[in-house]
Amino acid sequence: MSKQFALFGHPVTHTLSPRIHRAFARDLGIDMEYRAVDTAPDDFKAALDRFAEAGGVGGNVTLPLKEAAFGLCADLSPAARRAQSVNTLIRTDHGWHGENTDGAGLVRDLTDRHRLDLRGRRTLLLGAGGAARGVAPALLEAGIDKMVVVNRSAERADRLVDLLDAPGRVASRYWEDLEALGDFELVINATSATRHGGALKLPFGLASPRFVVVDLNYGEAAAPFLSWGRAAKAEAAIDGLGMLVEQAAEAFQRWHGRRPDTDDLYASLRAEHARLQTAD
The missing domain is CATH 3.40.50.10860 (Leucine Dehydrogenase, chain A, domain 1)
Incomplete structure (x- = not known):
């Protein structure tokens, strides 16, 4: 069986x-x-x-x-x-x-597949729920500089910062403070706001000259945030498809003791996604 x-x-x-x-x-x-x-x-x-x-x-x-x-x-x-x-x-x-396995999957996708050097990047993390909690520790371990956590519920952002226990490297701010936070080299959307047709209204002042945006969602849910990133002249706008595949491979390895190759499957899913976008 x-x-x-x-x-x-x-x-x-x-x-x-x-x-x-x-x-x-x-x-x-x-x-x-x-x-x-x-x-x-x-x-x-x-x-x-x-x-x-x-x-x-x-x-x-x-x-x-x-x-x-x-x-x-x-x-x-x-x-x-x-x-x-x-x-x-x-x-x-x-x-x-x-x-x-979320954090390991995200870092592997960004560093191995997209050749992104995370070290020293001032990072804005949007969201403080389960997805944000899963990736934040791995990002710190990968060498990002300072992380600012912003969430619509400030209390949840505060709890995540306390949980990370990295004084001087992580801080929480109110959503209303976005205009005054300065610029970032990495902005990550870990919210689910766009999954139900919602929108993220973000200032272009968040963008630095060395600027990458990452959405942990993929497909239609990632489109609004990535469109904002491209409009803000991001060097790269990356959705969560690669993270999904890589975190799944991490889980698979823990279950079966063998890590599957991910490149061909990712390429197939990415090509299918591109075809669907062209059809739309």
């Missing part, structure tokens, strides 16, 4: 994760089943319990459940504990073991 894996989130209708993991399994000759489970936050624990009772051995977690998953794990990796956010689950005899 194939081992059972799943992605938990809400909504997950258009997720690429099942396709990605099935491709990895096919390439490496691993017998597994991977499906998407749409569950609202109030039902997440029950859905996870049902999955475990049915023989589920591993899973991924996406918005808006990453912080809830943190609280449901029996033990945690150092990355998940530091982020207090979980995107990868492994079933053990003691319950769920939680990991966070």
Whole structure:
């Protein structure tokens, strides 16, 4: 019987994760089943319990459940504990073991695929939820200079800064302060605002001469922010497709002990995305 894996989130209708993991399994000759489970936050624990009772051995977690998953794990990796956010689950005899591969996936995509040198970049992180928590520690470890966290709920931004525990390198600011923050060499959108047709109104004064924008979303949800970045003369405007593939490969390795090659799959998904944009 194939081992059972799943992605938990809400909504997950258009997720690429099942396709990605099935491709990895096919390439490496691993017998597994991977499906998407749409569950609202109030039902997440029950859905996870049902999955475990049915023989589920591993899973991924996406918005808006990453912080809830943190609280449901029996033990945690150092990355998940530091982020207090979980995107990868492994079933053990003691319950769920939680990991966070978002940060490793983002840094690998930016540095290996896009050849972006993160060292010394003054960074603006938009958002303070599970996605932001997952990537912030890895960005600091990759050598960015100072990070400013801005979130519509200032309290959540403050909590993330406290969690990172990097005095002098990380600070929180109000969303209303964006006009007065100066310029940045890296601006990352970790919010979900544009997933539901919303918009991010950002000043062009955030752009420095050495300026890159990164959206952790991909597809239509990333388009408004990346369009702003291009209008602000960004050297590069990068969506979250590569991060999605790389964090999935990190999770796959933790489940199976083998890391799949990602280049061909990423190229295929990127070409398909380009065709869809041309068709529109």
